[in-house]
Amino acid sequence: MDLKNYQAKQPFSQKHLLTLADYSQDEILQILSLSLDLKEKTKKGIPHPLLAGQTLAMIFAKSSTRTRVSFEVGMFQLGGHALNLSTHDIQLGRGETVADTARTISRMVDGIMIRTFDQKDLEILAECGSVPVINGLTDTYHPVQALADVQTIYEHKGTLEHQKLAFVGDGNNVAHSLMLICTKLGMDFSIACPVGFEPDPAITKVAMGFAEESGAHILVTHDPREAAKGADAMYTDVWASMGQESQFEEKSKHFIPYQVNDALLECAKDDVIFMHCLPAHRGEEVTASVIDGPHSVVFDEAENRLHAQKAVMVKLMGKAEQ
Numbered sequence: 001m002d003l004k005n006y007q008a009k010q011p012f013s014q015k016h017l018l019t020l021a022d023y024s025q026d027e028i029l030q031i032l033s034l035s036l037d038l039k040e041k042t043k044k045g046i047p048h049p050l051l052a053g054q055t056l057a058m059i060f061a062k063s064s065t066r067t068r069v070s071f072e073v074g075m076f077q078l079g080g081h082a083l084n085l086s087t088h089d090i091q092l093g094r095g096e097t098v099a100d101t102a103r104t105i106s107r108m109v110d111g112i113m114i115r116t117f118d119q120k121d122l123e124i125l126a127e128c129g130s131v132p133v134i135n136g137l138t139d140t141y142h143p144v145q146a147l148a149d150v151q152t153i154y155e156h157k158g159t160l161e162h163q164k165l166a167f168v169g170d171g172n173n174v175a176h177s178l179m180l181i182c183t184k185l186g187m188d189f190s191i192a193c194p195v196g197f198e199p200d201p202a203i204t205k206v207a208m209g210f211a212e213e214s215g216a217h218i219l220v221t222h223d224p225r226e227a228a229k230g231a232d233a234m235y236t237d238v239w240a241s242m243g244q245e246s247q248f249e250e251k252s253k254h255f256i257p258y259q260v261n262d263a264l265l266e267c268a269k270d271d272v273i274f275m276h277c278l279p280a281h282r283g284e285e286v287t288a289s290v291i292d293g294p295h296s297v298v299f300d301e302a303e304n305r306l307h308a309q310k311a312v313m314v315k316l317m318g319k320a321e322q
Contacts, residue, residue, distance in 0.1 A: 001161060003154055006033035012315050016126045016133045018119075020143045020180045021206055025214065028184055032151055035304070035311035042077060042307065049079025051318045054110040056080060058136070059101075061087045061116040066278065067136045067144075070305040071113055071313075078310055078318075083109065102129035111317045132316035134309075139173055139241070140200070144312060145277050146177035148304035150185065152297055153233050155304075156273050164188040166231035166268065168224045168258050169285055170251075171199030174237050174277050179218065183207045186214035192227035193220075194254035224258050228267035235275040236260045236285045252284070261287045265295060273297045 009026045020028065041048045056075050060068065068084065075082040085105075092101045098121045105112060106129035114122055115136035126133040135143050154160050165182050167175050171193045179199060182189035189207075191199060198204075198220055211218045221227050228234055239255040240248040265272060274286075274295045282288040291298060 052079035183210035231268035
């Protein structure tokens with residue numbers, strides 16, 4: 001499949017990005033194709049003010065490096081403006097309801113991106129507001145990361161067909177979104193977690209339904225070597241997600257056997273790429289030899305957050321010029 005020249009099968013119909021489970025395969029491919037196009041324009045210095053005069057409100061209940069920088073720079077490159085709103089600075093952090101915040105902000109801006117804890121807050125924003133809402137991360141999903149990740153796989157492998165992504169570690173928000181996007185696109189997905197840290201069974205069930213439709217294979221196991229076998233891409237994340245730092249010592253007892261190291265990488269294909277959503281803790285979930293080694297593409301992923309999110313914003317807030 002040539003994503004650069006992908007032809008949409010249906011008009012893009014989504015208003016929000018809450019979870020990739022809501023998106024069709026065609027809509028995901030439209031975003032990825034546009035992302036590649038916008039990345040090429042950025043590299044060549046070709047202006048693309050597709051959201052000129054528009055404003056994105058960015059609400060952060062969780063701290064951020066990649067999400068903050070990529071959305072703000074992305075809006076600037078699209079000709080718009082991004083407004084940073086910490087919950088320490090707005091009334092949402094002082095007891096105003098999410099619904100009232102949505103009704104107020106959406107009368108003044110053209111889109112809302114939120115990085116928060118509870119997926120329900122995101123859903124209320126979308127229900128009560130009148131502008132597109134983008135999930136910049138919740139405890140349940142991280143869809144913009146998954147879009148950037150799949151774009152990175154495509155760029156390094158030249159295709160998404162017959163690709164296998166292996167995730168080793170906690171069955172968290174990143175794992176959920178990767179499982180959904182892979183099964184939507186027909187990519188094989190395996191995940192190895194310690195007992196008790198598997199992905200949400202309800203989300204796994206949904207992903208299995210998508211896998212049946214696309215022809216993808218999905219594996220949930222407790223054996224990291226089994227998950228890694230034949231993988232084209234291997235992925236891990238921190239052992240204690242943001243907000244769970246107090247659980248690190250207890251969780252690390254379970255996760256030490258799930259470290260991605262050179263021995264585990266050898267179970268995958270010779271040309272496997274190593275992926276991590278960052279920030280990373282060298283010596284914990286991954287060794288320095290892997291993340292700083294020749295298989296690592298983690299900074300390509302980080303850069304692609306910018307381009308994938310620009311594509312999402314254009315699709316939701318404007319008209320993509322493809």
